[in-house]
Amino acid sequence: MSGLRAMLDITDLGADALREVLDLSRRPIVELGRPLEGDGVALVFEKPSNRTRHSMEMAVVQLGGHPVYTRGEEVGLDSREPVEDVIRVLAGYHRIVAARVFDHGHLVRMRDADVTTVVNLLSDRSHPMQALADVLTMSREFGDLSGRTVAWVGDYNNVARSLSEASLLLGMEVRLACPDGYHASVEELERLSRLGSGSVTQSADPRVAVTGAHAVHTDTWVSMGQEDDAAVRRAAFAEYTVDGALMEAAATEAIFMHCMPAYRGLEVTAEVFDGPRSRVIEQAHDRMHAARGLLAYMAGAR
Numbered sequence: 543m544s545g546l547r548a549m550l551d552i553t554d555l556g557a558d559a560l561r562e563v564l565d566l567s568r569r570p571i572v573e574l575g576r577p578l579e580g581d582g583v584a585l586v587f588e589k590p591s592n593r594t595r596h597s598m599e600m601a602v603v604q605l606g607g608h609p610v611y612t613r614g615e616e617v618g619l620d621s622r623e624p625v626e627d628v629i630r631v632l633a634g635y636h637r638i639v640a641a642r643v644f645d646h647g648h649l650v651r652m653r654d655a656d657v658t659t660v661v662n663l664l665s666d667r668s669h670p671m672q673a674l675a676d677v678l679t680m681s682r683e684f685g686d687l688s689g690r691t692v693a694w695v696g697d698y699n700n701v702a703r704s705l706s707e708a709s710l711l712l713g714m715e716v717r718l719a720c721p722d723g724y725h726a727s728v729e730e731l732e733r734l735s736r737l738g739s740g741s742v743t744q745s746a747d748p749r750v751a752v753t754g755a756h757a758v759h760t761d762t763w764v765s766m767g768q769e770d771d772a773a774v775r776r777a778a779f780a781e782y783t784v785d786g787a788l789m790e791a792a793a794t795e796a797i798f799m800h801c802m803p804a805y806r807g808l809e810v811t812a813e814v815f816d817g818p819r820s821r822v823i824e825q826a827h828d829r830m831h832a833a834r835g836l837l838a839y840m841a842g843a844r
């Protein structure tokens with residue numbers, strides 16, 4: 543193995559490892575060999591998924607391993623049995639345990655059990671597998687990302703945090719545009735600003751963030767588990783729709799990105815989401831290439 547025992551956040555990688563993972567993600571599958579030959583990879587999902595499940599399952603198969611999917615209800619983290627019992631048992635079957643959880647603390651406890659390699663497939667805190675794909679897509683478009691500008695419009699959520707971390711590690715300028723109550727705290731901005739060689743700023747005004755930006759990202763206003771707050775959230779984000787006029791303020795070569803699932807007419811207009819600047823489908827497909835790169839890295843492929 544690579545020595546990397548867990549990826550709960552992009553910061554578990556650091557800049558050098560992130561670059562190595564991206565290099566592995568770009569390599570033809572045949573060059574990676576079959577570093578997971580004969581190995582199991584557990585995929586535990588407490589929330590729904592389309593992209594993450596399919597991209598992880600295919601990436602495991604491409605590396606010679608065997609993915610085993612289980613729904614959160616079947617595993618019952620801390621309800622059917624304690625998280626520590628679950629991970630100690632799964633460690634006997636699988637080389638890697640990957641999980642999508644409501645509570646990031648459950649991933650921390652899995653990692654701290656120190657019995658196997660743990661990967662975050664989305665938590666309330668972060669979505670590092672998404673961020674790997676995000677920077678892979680942007681690098682295909684722009685080459686070296688250092689000095690390029692990424693704008694985030696909307697909720698400072700799990701996807702925003704991981705995208706900010708990855709972008710900063712690669713030397714990008716990160717500009718956040720988030721409404722009051724849904725923004726990054728001062729402490730969080732300070733933490734981000736200490737990562738890598740990039741820079742981070744925050745504003746309440748989407749135009750400030752987007753003007754001259756090379757990639758404009760957004761995400762749903764209502765993440766999984768926040769459905770009870772949907773009305774309040776939609777009101778708070780009403781001025782944060784990414785539309786054609788906002789994209790006009792971006793750089794001439796700017797692209798639009800979204801982790802999906804997307805809600806046309808809310809966080810993004812159909813015109814932008816389905817328009818020529820949109821890279822959302824390439825970004826979704828990059829989930830598989832990025833997952834393969836990360837798993838290959840963790841399995842020791844170089």
Ligand code: CP
Binds near residue numbers: 664672
């Ligand atoms: N972007 C993403 O993680 O999508 P899924 O929820 O479909 O996995």
Ligand code: NVA
Binds near residue numbers: 664762
């Ligand atoms: N922020 C969203 C991302 C979905 C992939 C959520 O957590 O539901």
